Amino acid sequence: MSRFIPFDRSQPYLLPPDLKAWLPADDMAHFIVAAVERVPMTAFCVPVRTGGKAQYHPRLMLSLLIFSYANGLFSSRRIERATYRDIGVRFVAANLHPDHDTIATFRRTNRTAIEAAFAQVLLLAREMGLLRLGVVSIDGTKIDADASKYRSVRYDRIKALREQLAVDIVQLMEQAEHADATDSDPQALPEELARRETLKAKLDEACARLEADAKAQAEAARPAYEQKKAACDAKTGRRGRAPKPPDDEPPPERQISLTDPDSRLMRRSDAHEFRQAYNAQAVVCAEGSQLIVTTDVVATSADAPSFASTVLSMEDMIGLPKTVLADTGYASGQAVRDLRKKGIDPLVAIGRPCARRPYDFRPPPEDREPRRITEPWRLAMKERLETTEAGDLYRLRKQTVEPVFGIIKSVMGFRRFSLRGLAKVTTEWTLVALAYNCKRMARLQAV
Numbered sequence: 001m002s003r004f005i006p007f008d009r010s011q012p013y014l015l016p017p018d019l020k021a022w023l024p025a026d027d028m029a030h031f032i033v034a035a036v037e038r039v040p041m042t043a044f045c046v047p048v049r050t051g052g053k054a055q056y057h058p059r060l061m062l063s064l065l066i067f068s069y070a071n072g073l074f075s076s077r078r079i080e081r082a083t084y085r086d087i088g089v090r091f092v093a094a095n096l097h098p099d100h101d102t103i104a105t106f107r108r109t110n111r112t113a114i115e116a117a118f119a120q121v122l123l124l125a126r127e128m129g130l131l132r133l134g135v136v137s138i139d140g141t142k143i144d145a146d147a148s149k150y151r152s153v154r155y156d157r158i159k160a161l162r163e164q165l166a167v168d169i170v171q172l173m174e175q176a177e178h179a180d181a182t183d184s185d186p187q188a189l190p191e192e193l194a195r196r197e198t199l200k201a202k203l204d205e206a207c208a209r210l211e212a213d214a215k216a217q218a219e220a221a222r223p224a225y226e227q228k229k230a231a232c233d234a235k236t237g238r239r240g241r242a243p244k245p246p247d248d249e250p251p252p253e254r255q256i257s258l259t260d261p262d263s264r265l266m267r268r269s270d271a272h273e274f275r276q277a278y279n280a281q282a283v284v285c286a287e288g289s290q291l292i293v294t295t296d297v298v299a300t301s302a303d304a305p306s307f308a309s310t311v312l313s314m315e316d317m318i319g320l321p322k323t324v325l326a327d328t329g330y331a332s333g334q335a336v337r338d339l340r341k342k343g344i345d346p347l348v349a350i351g352r353p354c355a356r357r358p359y360d361f362r363p364p365p366e367d368r369e370p371r372r373i374t375e376p377w378r379l380a381m382k383e384r385l386e387t388t389e390a391g392d393l394y395r396l397r398k399q400t401v402e403p404v405f406g407i408i409k410s411v412m413g414f415r416r417f418s419l420r421g422l423a424k425v426t427t428e429w430t431l432v433a434l435a436y437n438c439k440r441m442a443r444l445q446a447v
Contacts, residue, residue: 069435145263156252
């Protein structure tokens with residue numbers, strides 16, 4: 001008698017009449033389908049057609065995207081392939097097979113539906129008793145843009161390349177006219193000319209964008225300059241150095257990407273390399289569920305400018321928390337005041353504590369004079385965090401929000417955006433957070 005289980009790949013299978021029988025009762029697919037059914041149809045962008053082939057139902061497309069992202073499928077071509085190979089994807093897609101163009105178009109054009117589904121899942125979590133909004137944690141992570149950092153150009157280099165291309169285009173035009181006169185191949189030079197004209201158009205657009213951003217920043221800084229100048233002029237005796245007016249021209253070292261102009265060169269810390277990336281923000285429930293309650297994406301490596309706006313965006317969706325925990329990168333006096341006006345108590349770290357192991361392999365760092373803290377709100381925050389109650393509460397931040405980014409990047413495998421442009425990238429990050437929440441809620445239900 002053989003000790004192996006016999007098998008025969010030519011044996012026809014008797015498939016069950018319902019594909020759900022092939023999935024466990026607690027599979028995440030059932031939860032995602034039920035959650036998307038609560039999304040109103042008015043949230044979807046459905047193109048009006050007077051004829052031709054019928055469209056796929058928007059709820060089916062949204063469920064397919066969420067389930068695929070939760071299982072590490074981010075490419076529209078891989079999602080299309082999974083509708084044939086993966087049982088869970090095949091069930092969510094109702095045994096239909098949308099092509100990758102349809103999937104990509106739906107993902108780009110249905111931001112409102114994705115945000116509505118995100119809100120519905122959070123409301124469902126609150127109804128199930130999984131979500132409480134007493135204490136939340138906020139943090140950001142750098143995620144690569146769909147662009148190479150080698151396509152990023154400095155402002156001074158853009159001006160030099162534009163001048164060089166202008167000369168080259170004139171020379172190629174003269175060569176093309178000469179080729180026409182001598183009856184040569186008329187297609188060789190125009191193709192080369194078109195490549196240079198395309199590159200020059202991209203450089204012109206990038207240069208105009210940098211100059212527009214510089215002018216906008218100068219206009220925003222002008223009221224503060226006028227105030228400083230008036231104070232300087234009002235002084236008598238020795239006045240000191242006069243304030244410098246804001247410059248409406250970009251500095252020579254300012255860079256922009258020709259592939260995704262909204263992205264920026266960023267790095268996680270001084271020990272890491274620069275990447276063409278976005279700064280993805282997430283606010284996470286710190287009372288056990290570790291669900292993401294709101295998201296945001298900014299095109300700056302600094303976290304503080306978007307601190308208050310990210311937290312306050314919860315007000316119209318699910319409500320405001322009582323306490324928010326943030327690291328030292330969010331230390332902003334204006335943000336703390338804005339949050340307190342809304343009844344939110346921010347706990348923000350002041351300074352970077354250097355906790356070392358007793359037997360650290362690295363040599364101890366050089367002794368540096370600690371940064372002098374003079375702002376009253378920083379002194380009060382630092383004193384408060386030294387108390388036992390606030391210190392114990394703040395320690396929840398590291399063990400709640402940082403594991404979420406680890407799961408998204410290592411378990412789900414999301415390390416690079418598939419779309420370009422800040423608005424589209426923001427939509428995709430909301431979709432990632434929605435997929436994570438569904439994955440997390442399915443696990444919490446099973447426990």
